[in-house]
Amino acid sequence: MTSPSDVGGEIGFDIDVRDVDAVADRRDELVASVRDHAGTIAYQLARLQGGDYGRTELSTPGGEWTVKHEAGELEFLLFSPNRGSDTYVVSTKRPPDPAGLATALDDYANMVAAWNDYVESLSGVLDGVTADFPEPESTDGVVAERDRVLDAVRETCGVIAGEIHRYEGDDYGTFTARVDGDRWELKWDEGAVSYLRVGGSGGVYLLSQYEAPSAADVREYADPFAGFVEAYNEFVAELESDLTRVDIS
Template sequence: MTSSLDSEIVGTEAAAERRDEVVAAVTEHAGRIARELARLQGGDYGQADFETDAGTWTLKYEAGDVQYLRFAGRGADVYVVSTQQPPEPDALATAMADYDAFVAAFNEHVCSLAGVLDDVGSDFPAVESVDALVAERERILGQMREATDAMARQLQRYEGGDYGTFATRVTDGGDAAGSSRSRSTSGSRWELKWEDGRTSYLRVGGEGGIYLLSQYQPPSARDLRAHAPDFPGFVAAFNEEIAAESDSLEDVSL
């Protein structure tokens, strides 16, 4: 009696080799499609679906290389090209029977775009320059910073530290509404933060307010227009604060 263990086993080398040959050829050919698709879509990575009578082909690409090519049809769902593992030979054969239709669908998609931009004009209106607006904004901000830097130097001398804050409230129209050392709650809060005798920022409106001066970006022209008229009131409040403190020291006798 012959044991089944003595039965000859059919090798898979030939089928695997042919499968690898087909996958390599498809990878090279689909790579050309991927590069054309990347040029068309204007990016280094993406994916697109193409419908055929037999199913849907999905091509995903990155940096001009195919990430995967998938065929989903009736009773078939196979990754013809993948970075994971090669397809089964039977599933590959099913997909490859429709590969020409996939290429035809891609070509049809490209041809459908021919002339789509022919009527798009390239004569555009002139762009208005912001040179004058930016120059005026910089002029106003420069004057503000010159004043706040002078205030910062005085505060450093007066308070004797390396950094600090001066805050006051200013009503619309530029009238001082009380310094940070008073108890007035009317008007908008103006806050000057300084360090080493220089302006760190000038903010209006407290937390979440508008930064007129900062180390980052300048305010919008509309914000600057809204608050610049009140800046003299802020400076006046500072001067009143310093004058009041000076008067209090004059009353001290030694």
């Protein structure tokens, strides 16, 4: 059987296959240096932008560079030359092509200069900006007034919920009434108030288990609430009238 070396000898091949290790090692050495150097830019960019993720584009005579960071660490450094293919000089995927790396590194100093120019352009941008701001007004008074009104509404609704629960005998239920065109709904749960809502499913919750209404909403519906109570009293009066007409003789 003829070996491959025999075949090569027979047809006259006498060509050495070049070892790529030296090229790959040099490329990796250069990429590591760029990663360390550009990592400083990424860190400074993160401080400037103030977020966990960010990027910036820097234009140079040779093309455009993109620096992207994640939590202050360089995620990638991309060079997009004016002519030719993009080269990820630094990335988390694979090392760059040596030829593309060489082209990018020829322009790398220009990228650093562009970054420095950008930072320099921000120098003094906050000079003269005052940090003396007006004192914000406290909402304590408004909140206290809102809570005072709501406490009275809650107390009244508690009586209504307890009475209806005692009359109906069910653990859950609602009492509804229409006041000046608005639908009011009081939901009770075992005699306690679950919510008081005005205006249907998309309306305002004057009472709820979650958050208090705005002071403006309380002001708008505080007076009409009296009409809701009157509607409840009329409901009770009708029940009493109905009961008086029951004849068991």
